[in-house]
Amino acid sequence: MKTDLKGLNARETEEWAVDNGLEPYRGKQIRHWLMNRLAASCDEMRNLPKAVRALVEEAAIISPLEEVKTVASEDGTRKHLLRLHDGHLIESVLIPERDHLTLCISSQAGCAMGCRFCETGKQGLNRNLSPSEIIEQVILAKRSLEDPERLRNIVLMGMGEPLANYDAVMKAVGNLIAEDGMNFSHRKITLSTCGLVPEMERLGRDITVNLAVSLNAADNATRTSLMPVNRKYPLEMLIPACRKFPLPNRRMITFEYILINGINDRDQDALRLSRLLSGLRAKINLIALNASPGSEMSAPSMDRILHFQEILIKHHFTAIIRKSKGRDIRAACGQLTGGVVVGREE
Ligand code: SF4
Numbered sequence: 001m002k003t004d005l006k007g008l009n010a011r012e013t014e015e016w017a018v019d020n021g022l023e024p025y026r027g028k029q030i031r032h033w034l035m036n037r038l039a040a041s042c043d044e045m046r047n048l049p050k051a052v053r054a055l056v057e058e059a060a061i062i063s064p065l066e067e068v069k070t071v072a073s074e075d076g077t078r079k080h081l082l083r084l085h086d087g088h089l090i091e092s093v094l095i096p097e098r099d100h101l102t103l104c105i106s107s108q109a110g111c112a113m114g115c116r117f118c119e120t121g122k123q124g125l126n127r128n129l130s131p132s133e134i135i136e137q138v139i140l141a142k143r144s145l146e147d148p149e150r151l152r153n154i155v156l157m158g159m160g161e162p163l164a165n166y167d168a169v170m171k172a173v174g175n176l177i178a179e180d181g182m183n184f185s186h187r188k189i190t191l192s193t194c195g196l197v198p199e200m201e202r203l204g205r206d207i208t209v210n211l212a213v214s215l216n217a218a219d220n221a222t223r224t225s226l227m228p229v230n231r232k233y234p235l236e237m238l239i240p241a242c243r244k245f246p247l248p249n250r251r252m253i254t255f256e257y258i259l260i261n262g263i264n265d266r267d268q269d270a271l272r273l274s275r276l277l278s279g280l281r282a283k284i285n286l287i288a289l290n291a292s293p294g295s296e297m298s299a300p301s302m303d304r305i306l307h308f309q310e311i312l313i314k315h316h317f318t319a320i321i322r323k324s325k326g327r328d329i330r331a332a333c334g335q336l337t338g339g340v341v342v343g344r345e346e
Helices: 010-019 024-036 050-059 131-143 162-177 197-206 220-226 235-244 267-276 302-314
Strands: 066-072 078-083 089-096 101-104 108-110 125-128 151-156 189-193 210-214 253-259 282-288 318-321
Touching: 010 024, 024 131, 078 131, 089 131, 101 131, 125 162, 131 151, 131 162, 151 162, 162 189, 162 197, 189 197, 189 253, 197 235, 210 235, 220 235, 253 302, 267 302, 282 302, 302 318
Parallel strands: 101 151, 151 189, 189 210, 210 253, 253 282, 282 318
Antiparallel strands: 066 078, 078 089, 089 101, 108 125
16 A cells, blocks of 8 residues: 655654665655655656655655646635545635735545534535645645745635544644644644634644634524534533633634624624633634525625624724635635535536
8 A cells, every 4th residue: 555655744754764675864855855845746856766766656645636626716816626536525725815825724525513604514524634635735735836935824724623633634734834844834824623622622732823713603502503513512611721722922812703694793792702702812803604505694784794893892802804715716714615515516
């Protein structure tokens, strides 16, 4: 069986080299070609002798994902549709910011969490992604850019719940931030969760990355109606876990709050949210619902959103209205499906 090298850390890559009859430094060289030079094939690994390249070709997987298509939005957002070796489809989204790019990557094909406002959740979980399938999304995005250095931020907010695929995600993030890996700053990596409390505690112990929590309601009844995970980990478990989450100086937890007309957008919801997050180092991202066609839910008016924001600001929160990019190509928050749309053709 071939070894998926992008899923290995530095030590494991060297061990793989030794197991295959090579000097350990060959492992280092191969890792450099894969993670740093973004090599798409063994032929590109020019400082390796032909025999070593042939061995790598024979014994290792270089590209675990196949690019199916890229769709561009009029706002510059690009959605990459990618096929896994077993045929499942996933998506990653490249989002232009003022002076850099952010890549939103997937951690699972589908998702088991079933959030009511999310297209990914409707298809259920197909399977977890491997560490190399997670990292390859970043490598492919970088390779598609004239200046790969413009890609500075990675957000694990695509398809799937990252903390439900904990070990693979940790391994992938480890390679993203390793100096001899892809060398991203841990300050530039954000992991978003729907609130898996035990894994949040583990994450706080294991690695330093930015944490985003998909909150969407400040009372249990509303949150449970939107996010089934709230039954298992209600607010009285989730919020204390956020309060305990170790934050480096001057960092905050981002709370994502999708505003839905008549469901969680009233003044009393904003006031409840202020009380719930009181004393937390919190930034609140307000996102108008990207309603799927035929959905019974809709986004509030801009006036309502501004008023909701005003209440939070009055209570001394940083509350930002986030414009969803890539809506015209169904690449915005909650719209990623990997081309699978339950109940209709995309
Ligand atoms: Fe899964 Fe996130 Fe969608 Fe919820 S919002 S169903 S956790 S992908």
